[in-house]
Each structure stands twice: as structure tokens, then as C-alpha cells.
Amino acid sequence: MFMALTGGDQPRGRPFRSDEADDAPAGPGDLGRRIALRRRQLGLSRAETAARAGMAEGFLEYLESSPATIGSGALIRLADALGTSATQLLGGDLALPPGWAAATAHPVLTELSAPECWGRLAPGGVGRVALSTAEGPVVLPVNYRVLDGTLIFRTAARSTLAAARGLRIAFEVDRIDDSARTGWSVLAVGDAAAFDEPEAVERLLRRGSPDPWAGGPREVWIRLRPTSLTGRSIRTAEEGPRADTAE
Known part of the structure; x- marks a missing residue:
């Protein structure tokens, strides 16, 4: 299935590797939903987000549409590309009140x-x-x-x-x-x-x-x-x- 995701036109960024989908737990909540929501909030296409994260667009599509897991390295790159944290993408901040992060500089x-x-x-x-x-x-x-x-x-x-x-x-x-x-x-x-x-x-x-x-x-x-x-x-x-x- 993973091979099929990288077929056809290759998106920007390096090819999708199978070790990006290891057996690490995805954490509480729906990882794919949070990724897609954050991407839409930023006005980014899937191809743009994948390029920023250095991953295949097909793998990002898989993450957004399936109850998938993801390796820690790929998760950190994706969080950086979306201007958020791995903890937030995994839903680990759900027990925290909103606004716990430090204020912006300006x-x-x-x-x-x-x-x-x-x-x-x-x-x-x-x-x-x-x-x-x-x-x-x-x-x-x-x-x-x-x-x-x-x-x-x-x-x-x-x-x-x-x-x-x-x-x-x-x-x-x-x-x-x-x-x-x-x-x-x-x-x-x-x-x-x-x-x-x-x-x-x-x-x-x-x-x-x-x-x-x-x-x-x-x-x-x-x-x-x-x-x-x-x-x-x-x-x-x-x-x-x-x-x-x-x-």
C-alpha cells in the first residue's frame, strides 16, 4: 500500500520511506484530523505542507485520511512545517487550558x-x-x-x-x-x-x-x-x- 502512495508524479521533498510509519503510538485523538485542520488554518496545500516537512505528498494524504501512526522524526518535521508542536498534533495538550503557551513577541x-x-x-x-x-x-x-x-x-x-x-x-x-x-x-x-x-x-x-x-x-x-x-x-x-x- 505504501508503494502505491509514492507512485505517479513525485511531490516535492524526499520520497516516502516506510520507516516514517513505525509502530509508535499516535497519541490521544485523531492525528490526521489535527494535521488537516492546522494545514487549512495556514492556507497550505497538501503539496506545500509535504515539501516543507520533507516528506512525500502521498504519505501526508495517508496521514490525513487514515488512522495512521508516524515516526517521531517525521512528526517533528511535520509539526515544524505547520508552525505547531508534536504534542499539539497528538492531542497531548487537551487536558491543558487554552492560552498556556508564552505570549508572542509583538x-x-x-x-x-x-x-x-x-x-x-x-x-x-x-x-x-x-x-x-x-x-x-x-x-x-x-x-x-x-x-x-x-x-x-x-x-x-x-x-x-x-x-x-x-x-x-x-x-x-x-x-x-x-x-x-x-x-x-x-x-x-x-x-x-x-x-x-x-x-x-x-x-x-x-x-x-x-x-x-x-x-x-x-x-x-x-x-x-x-x-x-x-x-x-x-x-x-x-x-x-x-x-x-x-x-
Whole structure:
């Protein structure tokens, strides 16, 4: 099978050697998925990445598409080519909080406009709800979606979040790239209200969103219409101006 991967047009870099796929464990998680994701984040083609790592493009394709293992030397070269670490490609940092890496030498902190904030919120995902309770402030993660300029999430009937209806809450979403030492955060503040519009709820249910990762019954729907929306991003000076900055 490995011979077939090097057949045809030879990509840049040295040929694929069988010792690049030794029996070393690939570590926790999906190595191929992390490689492909990081490559797309950098805007690199498979051929460009393979050339940077000094390996055959066919072997890189094999890594990205199969539950493969990889030798330590090839893994280190690939991590260098992708501007990350072997530990991160193997998923060894999953137990660490984001942002544990040292700051970049020349960080640039920028305020995000309201449209830029909504642009980052729009795909949905996991955010954090902060609210005050009788026992003190709490911050809880939720799966959320955006609908008509509001944030929607679900919770259990007797949960702390269910009691947030009618209260002022804060909702935060962020994204950190430890490899590049860049990231962004968005903070929305407003009053939590019950979301009980049957047609809208049915539409969201058909789409399967928001679908709480925690599982279990989540029959209480809550809507947050932000009265305040702010955000910030951190990039490196070498990156130049943000591509999404309005003229």
C-alpha cells in the first residue's frame, strides 16, 4: 500500500520511506484530523505542507485520511512545517487550558466592531454564561446558536441556568490558537428571557441545534438579546492589518 502512495508524479521533498510509519503510538485523538485542520488554518496545500516537512505528498494524504501512526522524526518535521508542536498534533495538550503557551513577541490587541462580534458568534458552538446566584457568581458552558440577533441555548428545568430567566447575564465566547499565540473573545450582556416561540423552536429542533453536548433532557429554552456587545482580538504584528477590518 505504501508503494502505491509514492507512485505517479513525485511531490516535492524526499520520497516516502516506510520507516516514517513505525509502530509508535499516535497519541490521544485523531492525528490526521489535527494535521488537516492546522494545514487549512495556514492556507497550505497538501503539496506545500509535504515539501516543507520533507516528506512525500502521498504519505501526508495517508496521514490525513487514515488512522495512521508516524515516526517521531517525521512528526517533528511535520509539526515544524505547520508552525505547531508534536504534542499539539497528538492531542497531548487537551487536558491543558487554552492560552498556556508564552505570549508572542509583538502582540497587537484590537477592539472588534459589533458586526465583527456577530460574525464570530454566528457559527454557534460553545459559550459561557455568567450569572449571580444566592451562593455567589457562577460561569457555566452551554451549546448555543444565533437566531435573529439573539443567542439561544437550552438547559434542564431545575438547573441554575433555568433560574436565570429574567436576570441580567453575561455570555462569552472565545477562540485561542496556542500555536500562533493569537485569539479573540466576544462578550454579550443582556437580560435572559424564556424562548417559547413554537415555530422557531420547531425549526431549531429540525436542525438539531443547539444540541447540548452534556445530553439529557434540556427542555427549557433561553434567549439572550444583547444590550451590550464587545470583543477583542490578539494578533501578531507580523500578520499585518486584519482581513475583516472594514474600510
